[in-house]
Amino acid sequence: MRIAIASDHAAFDLKAVLSAWLSGDGHDVIDLGPSGTDRVDYPDYGYKLAEAVASGKAARGIALCGSGIGISIAVNRHPAMRCALVGEPYSAMLAREHNDANVIALGARLTGEDMAKACIAAFLVAEFAGGRHAGRIDKLSHPQFEELSA
């Protein structure tokens, strides 16, 4: 599978570990940066990742920052993204089954390497259940805010 991965400086090392692991497993990994541990702003990399997945350059995305919180917010600014911040594999599976998540976010300072791999493995193998969940996904693609459209 073609998988895009992006982080901030705090998650640079985890990004390297996960990229090597995914490549070794036969996936085509697109590393969107950063390329080192100099301080960067997680929204820049979250937006890049959202565009890579939305455009179809990647089928799935992996978003990493210190807690996973900041970059998950950034990715979800894009109406075509459904990014789930998770810390264990059950949530990663639910994110696919119920929410058709196309991006998973992990916190490098909170979730260890092996747990991160277990989350990603669950995320990559689980399938969207469709059915009653599909209408909700459609609503996530067309957010309606009264004061923003006024």
Added chain:
Amino acid sequence: MRIAIASDHAAFDLKAVLSAWLSGDGHDVIDLGPSGTDRVDYPDYGYKLAEAVASGKAARGIALCGSGIGISIAVNRHPAMRCALVGEPYSAMLAREHNDANVIALGARLTGEDMAKACIAAFLVAEFAGGRHAGRIDKLSHPQFEELSA
């Protein structure tokens, strides 16, 4: 503090428990629904919550669904929202300190009542650290996607 709370049907019971607890603690709780356990779509309630917090009707928001994933995505569609999906208090604290989170999301099927209360308590007491984090928050308020602005 004036706190808005919203859920889906799966988290209706947790919403009732948390609302009563917050009211008993002296907070002014705005319950945005649903008012029962009939099936609803979490995006509708996530969008309502985002508007209540963005408009200033509430200072903070609490978003609940089965896993917390779906409603956290919905809330974060609004550029003024910074919604952190958490399952333990340390993340709830970091969400305030680093991300100036104004909404916390919890999964009613994954996080027990006492842990949910501990997360909310940490979220309500922690303060934004500002400094280097402020520029990143500003970027979250002004998402830039090339293909959407084209």
